[in-house]
Amino acid sequence: MKKANDDSISEYKGIYQAAVINLQDSSLTKNSISIQDDFYFSSFHPINDYSLQTIYYELPRLTNINSDEWISPDIFKALMFEHNDYHPLQLYNIDSFLSETKTSIYLTKSLADDTESLANSVETYLEGLHDIQKKMDPSKSTIPLYSDIFESMKESMYQQDLQSHKEGLIVVASFINRPPNLGGIARTCEIFGVKALVIANLDYIKDKEFQCLSVSAERWINILQVKPHELQKYLFEKKNAGWSLIGAEQTANSINLLQTKFEKKTILVLGNEKDGIPANFIPLFDTCVEIPQVGVIRSLNVHVTAAICIWQYASQHTLRQFSQV
Ligand SMILES: C[S@@+](CC[C@H](N)C(=O)[O-])C[C@H]1O[C@@H](n2cnc3c(N)ncnc32)[C@H](O)[C@@H]1O
Structure with missing residues (x-):
């Protein structure tokens, strides 16, 4: 100075x-x-x-x-x-x-x-x-070789998962046809450890709007293709294998989501953005669940519905380990 x-x-x-x-x-x-x-x-x-x-x-x-x-x-x-x-x-x-x-x-x-x-x-x-904020993206590892390791890890996780579908949540989105909704659902599924996401056509994954919302979730989860006309057969087979079939829909007999106790082996079926779940599917379900609403708008966006139901399932099963201190 x-x-x-x-x-x-x-x-x-x-x-x-x-x-x-x-x-x-x-x-x-x-x-x-x-x-x-x-x-x-x-x-x-x-x-x-x-x-x-x-x-x-x-x-x-x-x-x-x-x-x-x-x-x-x-x-x-x-x-x-x-x-x-x-x-x-x-x-x-x-x-x-x-x-x-x-x-x-x-x-x-x-x-x-x-x-x-x-x-x-x-x-x-x-x-x-x-x-x-703490961000972590294993696919963007600081060492280039790691991305190969993650690819092979992902492949073996996928194979393991296909063979051991003993329990978990499967989300069926075969009636949904707007890519942003599917991409958002894929992201929610990945975050909450959903076992598999079923969609009508695997080509949706290539859609830009899908990818915008999914932020790469499709690389980390099992996504299966089951077209709407194949869905009844798929659900019958799953029911015979002991899976509980739940439709997310507002019906006269729907159970309030807050009172729903999900089985560990649950398949959650979501409806089409405009037409909901086709009426001939409703009798297939063990039950339909309804998210209670208090506003004047008739229904929720289907991705929001999926997120709320997945969260409810996760809080009863997948995330239980995190709630025990
Ligand atoms: C926009 S809604 C379909 C249209 C709706 N059926 C209607 O008449 O307004 C799309 C899907 O979101 C889900 N959904 C929306 N609101 C819901 C709620 N409150 N409870 C359960 N599912 C809901 C259902 O799966 C439904 O098929």
């Missing part, structure tokens, strides 16, 4: 003196030293380190972001990243200073140290951020 009698700062003498007094305060001095040790001042070079490695790997690592979110530059290499003569962005850093730097001490040290220090405020703040 410049001296107080320097002309350029004499005008701000009061502020200068206040700054000097503040810096003499021990914790501020300590904090200013630890900040100088931080990677940003000690090893980061804004030009040499202008790279995808810094942006997607080193900065998340050095700022203590969950390692699930670090993206290795090798991924960009595999995706054919090309240097551009008109732009200085590099793939890798030109030296290893940044990659050899450790996470700032004030981000890693224990909360027990000194609760009033700037260090801990930052740590607490960052921990709070972790609580807000």
Whole structure:
């Protein structure tokens, strides 16, 4: 800091003196030293380190972001990243200073140290951020080879699942023909561990609107094709194999979903967006369930219906382990 009698700062003498007094305060001095040790001042070079490695790997690592979110530059290499003569962005850093730097001490040290220090405020703040959102996508692993491993894991899970349909929820969406509804249902099925999703035509999966809503869920769940004219046979076979058949529909005899106790082996059939479940299917079901409504609109969107019913099943079976503390 410049001296107080320097002309350029004499005008701000009061502020200068206040700054000097503040810096003499021990914790501020300590904090200013630890900040100088931080990677940003000690090893980061804004030009040499202008790279995808810094942006997607080193900065998340050095700022203590969950390692699930670090993206290795090798991924960009595999995706054919090309240097551009008109732009200085590099793939890798030109030296290893940044990659050899450790996470700032004030981000890693224990909360027990000194609760009033700037260090801990930052740590607490960052921990709070972790609580807000944690994203994980195993298919976007930082190591390219892992995506192959996930493909083969998925294949073996699929085979295993087909062979052991002992229990679980199967969602039948063969009457649904709007891709966004099917994509949304696929996503909900994946999230709540539904055993299989049955749709009228596997080509729906290729639809852009489906994929927009499914956000890749189709890669992680069993999706089977059963056309509406094959559905009665399919449901009969399942009934004979001990599955409970439930229709989600508003009928005179429907049971309130809140009072429904789902069997472990349940098949949930959803209706068409416009016409609902065809009347000749209703007698096939063990029961129909109805989601109670209090508004004036006659029915829910079918994906919303699916989500509410799947959640209800999951809270009785799939998610039970999470409710026991
Ligand atoms: C939009 S509704 C079909 C049209 C509806 N049958 C009507 O007359 O307005 C589409 C499907 O969503 C499901 N659904 C909608 N609201 C429901 C509710 N309150 N309870 C149970 N299922 C419901 C049923 O599977 C239904 O076949």
